[in-house]
Amino acid sequence: MSSFLTHHRRRILVTMAFLSLFMAGLCGQLGYLMIFRSEHYSTMADDLHERERTIKAARGEIVDRNGTVIASNRTVCTVSVVHNQVEEPEAVIRMLSGELELPEAEVRKKVEKRSSREIIKTNVDKADGDRIRSHGFAGVKVDEDYKRYYPYDSLASRVLGFTGADNQGIIGLEVMYEKYLKGRDGKILTLSDAKGVEVENAAEERLEPVAGNTLTVSLDVNIQKYAEQAAYQVMERKGARAVSVIVMNPQNGEIYAMVNAPEFHLNAPFSLAEGDGAASGKEKQDLLNAMWRNRCINDTYEPGSTFKIITAAAGLEAGVVSLEDRFSCPGFRIVEDRKIRCHKVGGHGGETFLQGAMNSCNPVFIDVGQRLGAERFYDYFQQFGLLGKTGIDLPGEAATIMHKKENMGLVELATVSFGQSFQITPIQLVTTASSIINGGNRITPHFAIKAESRDGSLVREFTYPVRENVVSEETSRTMRHILEQVVAEGSGKRAKVDGFRIGGKTATSEKLPRSRKKYISSFLGFAPADDPQVIALITIDEPVGIYYGGTIAAPVIADIFENILPYLGLLPGNET
Amino acid sequence: MREQSVNDRRRAGHPEQRGRTEASRPQPQPKKKKPRRFYDYSLLFTIIFLTVFGLVMIYSSSSYNAQVLGQGPAYYMKRQGYIALAGFAAMLVISKMDYHFFAKFTVPAIVVSYICMFLVNFTSLGIKVNGQKRWLGTRSVRFQPTELVKVTVILVLAVVITRLGKKIDEWRSWGMLIVLIAPLALMVMANNLSSGLIIVGIGFVMMFIACKKKWIFILSMALGAAVFIFAPMIAMGLEKAGILESYQLSRILVWKNPEAYPRDGGYQVLQGLYAIGSGGLLGKGLGQSIQKLSFLPEPQNDMIFAIICEELGLFGAISVILIFLFMIYRFMLIAGNAPDLFGALLVVGVMAHIAIQVILNIAVVTNVIPNTGITLPFISYGGTSVLFLMVEMGMALSVSNQIKLER
Numbered sequence: 001m002s003s004f005l006t007h008h009r010r011r012i013l014v015t016m017a018f019l020s021l022f023m024a025g026l027c028g029q030l031g032y033l034m035i036f037r038s039e040h041y042s043t044m045a046d047d048l049h050e051r052e053r054t055i056k057a058a059r060g061e062i063v064d065r066n067g068t069v070i071a072s073n074r075t076v077c078t079v080s081v082v083h084n085q086v087e088e089p090e091a092v093i094r095m096l097s098g099e100l101e102l103p104e105a106e107v108r109k110k111v112e113k114r115s116s117r118e119i120i121k122t123n124v125d126k127a128d129g130d131r132i133r134s135h136g137f138a139g140v141k142v143d144e145d146y147k148r149y150y151p152y153d154s155l156a157s158r159v160l161g162f163t164g165a166d167n168q169g170i171i172g173l174e175v176m177y178e179k180y181l182k183g184r185d186g187k188i189l190t191l192s193d194a195k196g197v198e199v200e201n202a203a204e205e206r207l208e209p210v211a212g213n214t215l216t217v218s219l220d221v222n223i224q225k226y227a228e229q230a231a232y233q234v235m236e237r238k239g240a241r242a243v244s245v246i247v248m249n250p251q252n253g254e255i256y257a258m259v260n261a262p263e264f265h266l267n268a269p270f271s272l273a274e275g276d277g278a279a280s281g282k283e284k285q286d287l288l289n290a291m292w293r294n295r296c297i298n299d300t301y302e303p304g305s306t307f308k309i310i311t312a313a314a315g316l317e318a319g320v321v322s323l324e325d326r327f328s329c330p331g332f333r334i335v336e337d338r339k340i341r342c343h344k345v346g347g348h349g350g351e352t353f354l355q356g357a358m359n360s361c362n363p364v365f366i367d368v369g370q371r372l373g374a375e376r377f378y379d380y381f382q383q384f385g386l387l388g389k390t391g392i393d394l395p396g397e398a399a400t401i402m403h404k405k406e407n408m409g410l411v412e413l414a415t416v417s418f419g420q421s422f423q424i425t426p427i428q429l430v431t432t433a434s435s436i437i438n439g440g441n442r443i444t445p446h447f448a449i450k451a452e453s454r455d456g457s458l459v460r461e462f463t464y465p466v467r468e469n470v471v472s473e474e475t476s477r478t479m480r481h482i483l484e485q486v487v488a489e490g491s492g493k494r495a496k497v498d499g500f501r502i503g504g505k506t507a508t509s510e511k512l513p514r515s516r517k518k519y520i521s522s523f524l525g526f527a528p529a530d531d532p533q534v535i536a537l538i539t540i541d542e543p544v545g546i547y548y549g550g551t552i553a554a555p556v557i558a559d560i561f562e563n564i565l566p567y568l569g570l571l572p573g574n575e576t
Numbered sequence: 577m578r579e580q581s582v583n584d585r586r587r588a589g590h591p592e593q594r595g596r597t598e599a600s601r602p603q604p605q606p607k608k609k610k611p612r613r614f615y616d617y618s619l620l621f622t623i624i625f626l627t628v629f630g631l632v633m634i635y636s637s638s639s640y641n642a643q644v645l646g647q648g649p650a651y652y653m654k655r656q657g658y659i660a661l662a663g664f665a666a667m668l669v670i671s672k673m674d675y676h677f678f679a680k681f682t683v684p685a686i687v688v689s690y691i692c693m694f695l696v697n698f699t700s701l702g703i704k705v706n707g708q709k710r711w712l713g714t715r716s717v718r719f720q721p722t723e724l725v726k727v728t729v730i731l732v733l734a735v736v737i738t739r740l741g742k743k744i745d746e747w748r749s750w751g752m753l754i755v756l757i758a759p760l761a762l763m764v765m766a767n768n769l770s771s772g773l774i775i776v777g778i779g780f781v782m783m784f785i786a787c788k789k790k791w792i793f794i795l796s797m798a799l800g801a802a803v804f805i806f807a808p809m810i811a812m813g814l815e816k817a818g819i820l821e822s823y824q825l826s827r828i829l830v831w832k833n834p835e836a837y838p839r840d841g842g843y844q845v846l847q848g849l850y851a852i853g854s855g856g857l858l859g860k861g862l863g864q865s866i867q868k869l870s871f872l873p874e875p876q877n878d879m880i881f882a883i884i885c886e887e888l889g890l891f892g893a894i895s896v897i898l899i900f901l902f903m904i905y906r907f908m909l910i911a912g913n914a915p916d917l918f919g920a921l922l923v924v925g926v927m928a929h930i931a932i933q934v935i936l937n938i939a940v941v942t943n944v945i946p947n948t949g950i951t952l953p954f955i956s957y958g959g960t961s962v963l964f965l966m967v968e969m970g971m972a973l974s975v976s977n978q979i980k981l982e983r
Contacts, residue, residue, distance in 0.1 A: 008785055016905070023900070026938045033853055033942055034889065034893070041853020045853065
């Protein structure tokens with residue numbers, strides 16, 4: 001009896017201990033699997049279960065200020081196979097590789113892959129999709145969805161941007177307003193098991209897609225078209241590399257047109273221009289990125305004489321110069337040890353400040369800059385909002401490249417005064433000029449006006465910051481007067497439009513390195529001069545032959561204004 | 577007195593012992609007060625809980641597959657439920673009998689077991705399901721004789737060890753036991769390696785408790801651990817030597833890295849791991865398993881624990897293990913307090929059976945050991961299994977019922 005009690009009981013206890021140990025070990029293994037490996041296995045499982053088919057939501061349209069649709073959707077198809085439902089794999093492979101013009105090996109790999117659903121090709125034309133469907137092979141699914149479509153193809157290509165294979169925005173407004181445009185994809189949840197059998201009387205759940213919002217932008221298709229046409233003409237005539245035009249409302253910052261000629265084709269954004277055909281993968285990507293650049297906002301340049309608007313405004317605002325102040329121009333100015341030339345080699349002789357501005361005389365503006373001094377000049381840059389970014393609603397805006405305040409010696413000060421030795425973006429120049437001539441309101445240039453849901457209810461009205469009194473009303477009025485005189489009788493006289501009061505400033509900037517003798521001709525104009533409703537900047541990159549801004553750029557703006565001013569409801573007066 | 581063999585004592589006819597056999601019978605010696613007897617209600621309720629929980633899980637995991645086969649969603653649950661109910665009734669009846677009475681069935685049980693295994697292996701009465709001949713009977717009425725063999729082995733060993741008394745420590749007795757049991761175990765192993773292992777395991781545990789020998793057990797444990805750890809190397813060596821077939825080697829390789837064989841041998845294990853892994857801490861909720869939608873083949877069977885993990889999470893899974901551990905603890909208590917060695921050994925056999933099967937099942941599901949078909953007691957679907965489990969539970973409860981509370 002005692003032997004049963006002691007020996008057997010002890011052994012039973014030992015057995016129990018061993019069993020508990022084993023079970024504890026298994027609990028440990030379970031914990032490892034379910035905590036540390038949980039993510040690993042659940043993603044693998046989800047991948048396996050990924051049987052639900054998404055119904056792509058229609059991406060929101062982009063419409064211009066008049067409601068003209070400039071980015072829309074086209075129905076396309078996604079072709080996929082459900083491995084377990086395919087009955088005649090060989091025939092399916094042959095049919096798919098034939099209809100979709102894909103290599104047979106690639107199709108075979110996808111058809112034979114044991115997955116719940118394998119996508120063969122997306123963005124298939126509806127006609128092709130219908131044909132594939134009509135073959136009626138088991139296990140081949142053709143789902144309709146949407147592809148972005150741009151009715152005007154190349155119109156404002158770099159502004160609008162385009163979408164990728166998954167209909168996500170890649171550049172421009174498409175990426176900036178992705179959140180509003182995207183919509184929410186729907187889902188068809190078919191209850192089907194590993195064998196691919198769709199179970200009867202199991203409810204098919206359907207989650208309806210929600211279309212993206214309609215985005216109204218400030219662009220005006222007609223103005224954009226006209227500006228593009230003008231840009232292409234001058235580009236061709238002058239053999240220029242590129243021409244950019246910005247047309248904006250200087251009162252509120254709404255951009256009517258933004259041209260970057262040559263534009264690219266939004267419906268085929270991945271095909272390079274001719275001649276760039278045989279490029280390797282990386283080279284091709286670089287070329288594509290170059291092609292997609294929006295020079296108005298992504299690239300900086302030396303603004304040249306158009307920058308004199310800022311120098312003049314700073315001088316007037318600080319009271320260091322008035323219209324009647326007299327200057328003399330011997331054709332150069334010596335600053336420290338440098339001799340800085342005026343564009344007129346013989347010099348302009350004696351002239352008032354107004355005349356100096358009309359002549360675009362460098363020594364006059366060097367003097368104004370020197371009177372201001374680096375410190376004060378720099379403070380005005382800050383006040384005008386010139387040093388940062390404009391905050392335009394497009395991705396990738398470049399910031400101003402300016403000397404540091406402490407590095408700004410007299411020579412730098414002198415060159416900055418007439419727009420050299422630093423770089424800004426065209427949009428920054430237009431925006432700063434706008435705030436100087438519109439009464440002193442630093443506006444934010446922008447495109448988006450409002451987002452509405454498909455049924456027309458307002459989702460969001462976009463508002464943009466405005467900083468008031470960056471210059472006084474008086475300085476603003478004086479500046480408008482000066483710039484009107486520049487066009488009326490000065491260097492910008494080719495920008496004159498009969499019946500309208502136009503203000504403006506020409507510029508010819510020599511590109512770096514100076515030895516290349518390449519130029520950017522530009523003209524910044526606005527109208528009407530007494531109450532600016534539209535401001536425009538054209539930059540002509542590397543024109544061949546005559547390159548003076550006043551000669552080649554000003555007439556283009558005149559041409560554009562002549563057409564768009566009446567269109568904007570501004571009637572010609574008889575003041576001139 | 578406990579060292580006496582069962583039959584000796586029965587012949588001696590101790591009045592107290594006989595008196596306890598059936599409660600309703602009038603006491604032959606009325607001057608002694610009828611002792612209060614123990615009945616392990618904790619065990620009883622654990623059994624009820626596990627069985628009902630099993631039914632819930634079977635419903636959850638099989639309703640989808642049942643519908644695919646054109647049956648009602650509760651098809652599997654109902655079948656299991658009826659058998660469990662019948663088994664439960666049988667268990668209650670058995671638990672009220674004196675367990676010494678079971679000893680009478682030793683010879684018939686062993687004979688029937690041999691006949692059944694013979695029929696399954698060598699005649700057309702054996703039915704193949706999923707490529708393995710494990711069933712006896714016709715398509716509609718059939719059962720798995722291996723379950724009977726497990727009970728038989730427990731009974732036979734308990735009887736024989738009790739009879740041998742101290743002689744159990746002699747090698748001669750070991751030889752006799754091997755002659756008695758080994759052919760049966762081998763016949764089981766021929767078609768069902770895992771059940772064979774369980775039978776060997778039950779024998780191992782019962783012998784360990786009965787014998788005074790120590791080293792032989794420690795040695796075999798160490799050997800088992802070594803085989804487990806060096807399995808791939810051993811398997812590769814054996815394959816090169818031509819002893820192991822390549823398909824057997826592949827099983828080992830699949831076990832070591834199931835993700836490398838997602839289509840072939842690794843499919844079931846991998847699907848089980850997906851289910852376990854996607855459960856996380858708290859699980860997806862009862863009925864929310866996706867893996868049961870026939871990604872995991874026959875989820876109501878061997879792999880039901882994976883579905884428990886997926887639906888009830890780590891907490892649910894560990895709770896289930898704890899309940900089994902509690903059950904084993906109850907067996908330990910009953911065995912430790914059993915009136916005699918025969919009772920103790922019966923309960924130890926049952927305990928070994930349940931514990932080994934639970935451990936092996938969970939080890940397979942969590943890929944700790946190579947895949948082999950072992951059901952989870954009380955929870956997995958299987959009529960024969962639940963019926964014989966109930967019989968075993970009846971035996972354990974019957975032993976518990978013979979424990980005197982007051983002396």
